[in-house]
Amino acid sequence: EQRWMASGVRLARDAAAADERDDSPQFLADVVAGLSSPQKTLSPKYLYDARGSALFEEICRTPEYYPTRTETALLREIAADLSALIPKGAALIEFGSGASDKTAIVLDAAPQISTYVPIEISHDALDQAVARLAQRYPSLDFVPIAGDFTGELRLPESVRAKSAVGFFPGSTIGNLDPAEMQQFLLRTRVLLGEDSVLLVGADMLKDVPTLLAAYDDAAGVTAGFNRNLLERINRELGADFDIQAFRHEARWNAGLQRMEMHLVSLHDQHVTLGGMRFSFSQGESLHTENSHKFSTDSFDALAARSGWQIVQQWISPAPQFAMFALVP
Numbered sequence: 001e002q003r004w005m006a007s008g009v010r011l012a013r014d015a016a017a018a019d020e021r022d023d024s025p026q027f028l029a030d031v032v033a034g035l036s037s038p039q040k041t042l043s044p045k046y047l048y049d050a051r052g053s054a055l056f057e058e059i060c061r062t063p064e065y066y067p068t069r070t071e072t073a074l075l076r077e078i079a080a081d082l083s084a085l086i087p088k089g090a091a092l093i094e095f096g097s098g099a100s101d102k103t104a105i106v107l108d109a110a111p112q113i114s115t116y117v118p119i120e121i122s123h124d125a126l127d128q129a130v131a132r133l134a135q136r137y138p139s140l141d142f143v144p145i146a147g148d149f150t151g152e153l154r155l156p157e158s159v160r161a162k163s164a165v166g167f168f169p170g171s172t173i174g175n176l177d178p179a180e181m182q183q184f185l186l187r188t189r190v191l192l193g194e195d196s197v198l199l200v201g202a203d204m205l206k207d208v209p210t211l212l213a214a215y216d217d218a219a220g221v222t223a224g225f226n227r228n229l230l231e232r233i234n235r236e237l238g239a240d241f242d243i244q245a246f247r248h249e250a251r252w253n254a255g256l257q258r259m260e261m262h263l264v265s266l267h268d269q270h271v272t273l274g275g276m277r278f279s280f281s282q283g284e285s286l287h288t289e290n291s292h293k294f295s296t297d298s299f300d301a302l303a304a305r306s307g308w309q310i311v312q313q314w315i316s317p318a319p320q321f322a323m324f325a326l327v328p
């Protein structure tokens with residue numbers, strides 16, 4: 001068991017080394033394209049380097065950021081219902097597993113799960129999560145996959161032979177654009193197969209002050225998380241962003257039903273990156289994240305156009321957060 005684990009962890013590290021070599025040309029290309037568009041934009045997936053992942057964990061502990069606490073309490077409440085949906089010997093496949101904090105609730109409630117497959121872009125987070133869970137669940141098989149869960153994924157044969165239970169908590173789905181959400185759900189349907197269940201956590205529409213506070217906490221942790229993206233670009237791509245010359249802003253976009261994070265330029269300035277110069281005028285923003293909020297109807301419509309249907313749903317008391325169980 002121990003040896004198996006060690007090789008699982010090594011596998012993730014090897015993939016990490018390969019990814020680090022390959023990541024930066026894509027990162028550079030994406031940043032250059034994002035800074036060249038009329039509304040300057042960066043993909044939220046780049047928020048999660050080691051520092052960004054640590055800051056996100058810290059956001060989850062702020063009093064204003066209700067989603068994590070609310071979803072955790074909801075999962076505990078519905079654990080027996082979830083267990084009833086999970087077949088014996090199933091593989092639990094988690095998309096964007098991060099610190100795998102909520103996984104233990106499902107694993108405790110459903111000891112019939114034989115295999116855990118965390119898929120996570122941050123190699124550090126993946127390694128740490130697997131090491132921690134392996135101690136707590138010594139008879140569980142681990143198949144960690146270091147990678148981007150929005151990309152093309154393949155599961156090893158040993159996993160494909162089992163009933164698949166997909167787990168996508170945290171309302172991470174809300175960080176995708178609508179077309180990406182649909183693509184993710186369509187791909188996941190193929191990946192998990194006909195007999196699968198997909199458990200998706202989704203943050204629900206609610207009053208705007210609650211939302212604004214959650215994305216702009218008083219201690220400034222979310223602001224630091226947002227600004228860290230510029231620090232990462234400076235560090236990894238040799239840019240010269242003046243971090244202090246940008247302020248964090250959380251906005252509610254009512255038309256598109258989403259929270260947005262922006263970095264707003266405090267004055268006219270320019271930034272150099274990869275031999276190019278990008279100008280920011282005072283008040284111009286760099287859009288760094290969307291976090292879509294759902295209603296039962298909007299989630300149902302999304303599932304329906306992505307080849308899934310809701311078989312069961314659980315919604316917490318306010319601030320409302322939902323868990324949806326989908327089947328093909």
Ligand code: AVI
Nearest residue numbers: 059170171172175215222291
């Ligand atoms: C990871 N994701 C679901 C978080 C969210 O709420 O959209 C990321 C985050 N951004 C700012 N605060 C938290």
